[in-house]
Amino acid sequence: MQRVESEGKNASEVLISWINDYLAQEPRLLPDIGQVYAEVESLKKKVAFLEDEVTKKSAA
Numbered sequence: 001m002q003r004v005e006s007e008g009k010n011a012s013e014v015l016i017s018w019i020n021d022y023l024a025q026e027p028r029l030l031p032d033i034g035q036v037y038a039e040v041e042s043l044k045k046k047v048a049f050l051e052d053e054v055t056k057k058s059a060a
Contacts, residue, residue: 007014
């Protein structure tokens with residue numbers, strides 16, 4: 001209660017401030033979009049290669 005009174009806020013405002021401070025300190029868990037893009041491109045190349053191999057084997 002002392003903090004509430006000293007900051008001139010109500011309890012809800014102090015709690016929201018604490019939550020926002022906590023969230024600001026937490027590391028962001030969002031994936032790096034550049035890394036995701038590179039992985040998708042790599043997978044697309046692998047799929048294309050495998051499709052080509054299947055096509056060659058079924059034509060033989």
